[in-house]
Amino acid sequence: MSRNKNDIQDLDWSIRYPENWREISWKCRESTNFKCCLCGDKATQTHHALYTYRDGKVIADFRGIGSYLFPLCDDCHKIAHHPFNYRKDSKNPVLGNKNSPRFYKLLRDGWLKTRKIQKKFSNVM
Numbered sequence: 001m002s003r004n005k006n007d008i009q010d011l012d013w014s015i016r017y018p019e020n021w022r023e024i025s026w027k028c029r030e031s032t033n034f035k036c037c038l039c040g041d042k043a044t045q046t047h048h049a050l051y052t053y054r055d056g057k058v059i060a061d062f063r064g065i066g067s068y069l070f071p072l073c074d075d076c077h078k079i080a081h082h083p084f085n086y087r088k089d090s091k092n093p094v095l096g097n098k099n100s101p102r103f104y105k106l107l108r109d110g111w112l113k114t115r116k117i118q119k120k121f122s123n124v125m
């Protein structure tokens with residue numbers, strides 16, 4: 001079996017995830033008290049709405065939480081990657097893919113709202 005140099009499997013996908021990704025992902029899900037920011041179910045995954053900041057730096061730190069990284073449940077994570085909501089960049093498949101502006105707004109607004117609800121709830125308890 002021959003493999004082309006540009007074969008997608010030869011790309012370095014690991015640059016999407018820093019060494020402390022597990023910690024970042026945990027903090028991201030903790031930011032909404034482990035609620036999915038779209039539907040309120042248990043957040044099991046951290047979604048990248050994009051992979052790089054405007055300056056091209058890889059989003060691999062805590063600043064990304066709530067701005068480009070969002071806690072989602074399994075089902076909403078699938079929806080987030082549906083072609084209707086997600087744009088693939090064939091020239092840069094590792095770092096160029098991102099959500100549509102419309103879906104990004106849903107994520108961002110959902111995160112703000114979910115966070116607020118969780119904060120209010122913890123004040124009452």
Ligand SMILES: [Zn+2]
Nearest residue numbers: 036039073076
């Ligand atoms: Zn969900």
